[in-house]
Amino acid sequence: MRALVVDDSRFVREYLHSLFARRGVPCVEAADGSEGLDCLRQLGPFEFALLDWNMPVMSGIKMLREARADSLFDQTRMIMMTTEAENDHIEAALEAGADEYMVKPFDEEGLFEKLRMAGVEGI
Amino acid sequence: MVWRAGAGFKFSARVSDNRGVDDLTREFLLESQEGLDRMDRCLTDLETRPGDRELLAAIFRTVHTIKGTTGFLGYGRLEALSHAGENLLALLRDGKLGVTPEIVSAQLALMDMLRGILHSIETTGAEGVAQAADREMIERLEALQHVDAAVAVGAAANARGARGSAAVSRGPLEAEDGAVADAAELQAEPELAQASVAAPVQTAESTGKEASPAAAQEPTSVFSNAADSTLRVEIELLNRIMNLVGELVLTRNQILATHTDASSLLGRRLDMVTTDLREAVMKARMQPVSHVFSRFPRLVRDVTLSLNKRVRLEMEGQDTELDKSLLEAIRDPLTHSIRNSIDHGIEMPAARLAAGKPAEGVVRLRAFHEGSHVIVEVCDDGAGMNIERIRAKAIERQLLTEAKAAQMSEREILQLIFLPGFSTAAAVTNVSGRGVGMDVVRTNVERIGGKVEIESEMGRGTTMRLRIPLTLAIIPALVVRSCGQNFAIPQTALTELVHLSQGDQERRIEWMENAALYRLRGKLLPLVFLSELLKQPAREKGAACDIAMLNADGFRYGLVVDGLADPEEIVVKPLAGVLREIGYYAGATILGNGDMALILNPSAIAKDMGIRASSDQTEETAEAAESAGKEYLLVEAERGRAALPLEQVERIERIPRSKIEMAGDRPVLRFGGTLLPLDYVAGGAERSDSAGEAQTTVVVCRDGDRHIGITVSQVLDVAAGHELEEAGTGAEARGITLLKDRVTEIIQLSEILGLDVAQRGEARRNVAEDEASAVKSDEGSREVCSIRVGGTTFGVPIAHLLEILSAPGNQPVPLSPYFVGGLVHYRGEVLTTVSLRRLLDMEPAGTPEHVLVFESEDGPFGLFVDSVGEVFRVNDSDYEPNPPTLEARRQALFAGEWKLKDQLLVGLDPARLVPVQLARAFPA
């Protein structure tokens, strides 16, 4: 099991990293969508990816759309996470192929529940 | 991207937790602080570019991120405040509100408030209780949302009409007072309140796009993720590593010096690895100056507003890198210089217009490399300095006599502003403060081995130039000898060496009045005899000597020494304050053979000897005066006579051929931690030295940031070239010049330089300040160490005694205060040592036998004594104060006495023996 975390905030990456590390899940970090795509392509496969929405260079939603256009990543569960929490954001994300959508901030239990909701098994 | 293998990664590997704030919180603090710094800059940019949507989106994102992350940690105050800021910014971003100075000011004030809370979290671990100020700030931000609301809604409605995009509203807007046109009107647009559908997605999309080349080209777009692929390391740790590397360099030098077969494989491996390691660590400490520059737009804005002036800040060379600790050290001096420029330099808009200048003044901040220095300039186009006023003020303040002032050049007068207590502001404003200023700037910059220069032209403006060394920790130096002592001269100042054999002196050294001069390729250079300078015993007349030709920041002169030792990379060890004050020494070092050497400060010596910068002295050389063209170094190379542009020549070295290595098929020379590519052809351009070793001369040249060594058989001269015109076209001929009436080929470095050479990064080592602990006071008794000097037995409380060194080597320091015994080597450091004999006006005892090492607030220091006895416990009941009959100095020096059964123990308090204390208490 491997995780991909895509967020421009070091803090958020650090936070997620620490939560995953505690459960023995290795985690690759990227600071924007374009790096995230690179990671998907070069360091995959990943069981799941957590994508921030609002990032420089390439937003999470754009990354999501590009990743979902490639059947190679069908098995990777994608979860959007963002402070942007208008319903239409969520709708747009689900439409674009997000398996779940998480509102920031979230807590540890919330994160893992979301992952299970997204279909990540055994976490 | 960050790829961390395995999940077992532990945070503790990164940053040690020394303040009780966990790693996650630490990361949060760092990131938020960085965000706030960016915000400061973006907000001030926003005032000049209020319509810049990209900038607005970037600002919004930053606050948004801060708010987003506060929630994870449950910091309610931060969240509430940043939320209020975000709401206001959302309106700006969505074009529903125009940028006003009030909004920018409020946002900046918010940034300050957030910073305060971050600081509180950092220091106390908690954000503190919400205060009335929080409420006020939130109300202020909310009010700003509404004040402009009427306009905003109107604008939004128009926008909708025009572009058909939906506007966003976050619920009914409240009418605060009559200023808001009509609350009913606001709500008369029902779709506004519900239309929050498509817009945010579009916004998010567009911010996604904003990544884009446009943003990359725009230098003011700050969001680079370079930092994201990095690991944070505490500067303390880096300092420690740097110190260890310093010790390693020292050890390497010692090994190479003691093992004569230094070229053995292991020796060379060690040499290479050490050099590379040093290089890497120094690189790790480098940071772009933008880290410091980024705070200045905010500063300029605030100061400008408070003074009712108009000033634009321009910044250049923000990528220029500097050692982290140096960067920190110039932060305050730069801040002060900028404040000064705005406060004292830039005139009021009306005055500027009257003087035919634009109403808006310009302060330009520039950073760039120059040799082994980084120059940071603060340049304004203000009124410039009034030389006469400075002169008058200096006299009025009794900083110098009228007669002296009359003799001083304008340049010298300008330097007076660096004197403590000098201020020329007609009205003391709250911006630049009261006379503390330029002296502090100078002190801070000099503390890191830098220099401050000032240039000013009445009516045109002032330039403050900080010259910061790239490196302070380890420098290449030439070791020279004078009267049996070693001295190190930094290579950077060294241009070439001249040897005068016995009897040559009279012939080659010219005298004008009492000044010695040496004619070097037609230029007359002043000479300084090191032994005379340091008041060492007189030398034998006419003995063989060497002259180190120096160019220290434009001061060109020759330093006459008894002889030369090898060049070495030396680790600079700081000197105690009392020795620094002598001025001629930049530090001390321990050489490969274990000897100590004082490091000379060539520019300080030049200034002290009254040598003028060479720009003032060009007329002294006939040759230089007549030449209008570029200067070239004329060499005899393998391919014949050739010219090297002088500006590209860094130095000339003589090296044994055996030092030339092959990197692939390319000859290289290991040099100062880098591989210096050579244009060397085996067999050519060689001569043998007296020992029969094949030697070759290498001219080290620089093209941009790349270096190359040109091997030559001989350096012939320096001469000005005359450009040639190409027949027919009249264009300047490339690749040749007319040098000494001969058409000479110019060696084109850019053509030779094929491969990149790692840039030399250099850094300074930080000297950890020793913490002095409080004096321990035992009940009723204390432990003292007995020592003997002359016939007296002293007792020194052992609380601050670190170590006793037996028969250490001693390096005397010429010109030092009388009580300084010299320098001794102590655990890799150079210890300033006080001689108790000298202090008590006793005869020197030959070689001192023991040194007691004490700790003090000023760092450790040593005390020379004749012999050391035992440590024993003395009772306070046996203690008596100094007898009143004692002469004054001893009265001040001794700390009472213990009358024991069989002996008298005179008390010594180490605190009174600290060199800097002694210098104050007993000036010569």
Next chain:
Amino acid sequence: MGPEVDFGYLRQVVMNHSGNLVDASRDYLFESRLQNVIREKGMRSLGQLVSALRADDRGELQRSVVEAMMINETSFFRDTQTFELLRTELIPQVIANRQAERRLRIWSAASSSGQEAYSVAMLIREHFPALANWKIEIFGTDISREMVERARAGLYQRIEVNRGLPARLMIKYLVRHEDEWEIKTEIRAMCQFQQRNLLGGATPGWRFDFIFLRNVMIYFPEEQRQQVLKNMHSSLRPDGALILGVSEQPRLDSHWQTVPRPNCVWYRPV
């Protein structure tokens, strides 16, 4: 982190203020739930918090600790297998049994801030269009007035809406107001909340089809558990179901029949 944290004292504090027992095997809850209290008070460790608690004569800190231990106890669709059970077995069954009444009553005991009740409501709306015309009554009760009020308000913070609520349901059944999400009226209309002590005795006339009593027993000492279960028994219809937390293994007397299912169990009153 001090190795010598006095968990016994912490358990005592919780017991004194809430009557709830935190089992020693769940001491880790103190570590995870009290992190924010520790941070907010500028402390560094649980040990430090314990010391501060001992010195806290005004009881303010004690209250924050007890609150922190009690909240976040609930999330939407907590333990998905329970809701799967509801969806695939219990509700279809009860629909079959209540065709005449067309009425469904569910008790969310110790309803806390209401997520369980609303989850059940959402599940019914989402999967059982056939129940659209039925009278659905979901009762939530909690000992804390504050909790009851929160549940009634149906407003949830960012952290809470992440907890267990699939995004799809979130946008369907919740409305966002700034930083809060409100349960939509159609769902709220199915639920009501009251303050009530589970030890207070059965309410005459209360007859439920399902009772959710999940992760509540652990807070009662053994002798009180039996009392609570007795009340539940008398409040449940004979063909109803008692649902406990998935990891709970209470000692049940002969009044209950355990009905095991692949990932969970439910209890039938006898």
